[in-house]
Amino acid sequence: MKAILVREFGGPEVLKLEEIPTPRPAAGQVLVRIHAVGVNPYDTYMRNGVYAIKPPLPYTPGSDGAGVVEAVGQGVNKIKPGDRVYVAKTVTGAYAEYALTLESQVHPLPAKVTYAQGAGVWVPYGTAYHALYQCTRARAGETLLIHGASGGVGIAGVQMARAMGLIVLGTAGTEKGLELVKREGAHHVFDHTKPDYREQILKATGGLGADLILEMLANVNLGHDLKLLAPHGRVVVIGSRADVTISPRDIMTRRGSIHAFTLWGATEDEEKEIHAGLIAGLENGTLRPIIGKELPLAEAPRAHKEILEPGAFGKIVLVP
């Protein structure tokens, strides 16, 4: 099969398309013919060798994908060959024509969800679900700011929070991104490249601030977020690419709190709940992954460059 292999940590150019043996499922494993692969920012940090998880070399990147079950190992009874599935973590990596997974890592893909959309489920929607339902227990009627709403996690958060009954404020850095965030359910949108956008956010909350903030770029925004919080408000740090200075008084005076997590740390029980919730949302149409770009698998280096550039529009997906 064809697969992307990383033989040394480095820039996007270390992603090479190679011919390698197609794996076979052992007991408890599933072999999935991958039709679409979700590209996530963490794939680039891991490829650089700077991520908390440093896989042994060589490795095939990717935790997110969707396709059809090709074969199952002994003892697998949840799923059978021919089933449409999405993949949430793998044994051998999703940037490939076939990926080996554990039985617990494949989930039914509802009929109306395309493979490209299925590849955009696990990390983006799992993260939004964990942030809103499990980490902060968001409640209908609360005001939520999604700081970075135009990308994978942001759009997932907008759709989910809107369906939960929150008042959703979202930011993006381009006109196209702002339109998308609005279309997917945000009540108010703001351009995070404009100098006065934080005052605009405060104004839109009647000067009270947001009850909840999902933060995609904490190294730039965390200090400012604390000034945009309502009393007892919570910030969830989802993404950060460097250090940041904050004024603790901003959070003390509001009796606020800062939460943070990585999705890797979700427990087995939390994961079960996440998938049940996501599948229900995909089935009833409240969750609709948005695919901004589809590229051939061989163009993985380009996808890794573009995912870090401004101008997000949902997901970038690779097609093997």
Ligand code: NAP
């Ligand atoms: P993405 O699709 O690349 O989207 C990035 C988002 O950040 C876009 O909405 C982008 O907006 C926005 N952004 C750019 N500059 C910003 C600024 N100054 N202020 C606020 N937002 C800004 O990435 P993603 O998949 O949504 O992930 C977002 C971040 O969360 C990444 O850092 C990722 O590594 C992290 N993450 C963490 C977890 C976890 O487990 N903790 C899970 C998933 C993702 P424009 O492009 O419109 O400017």
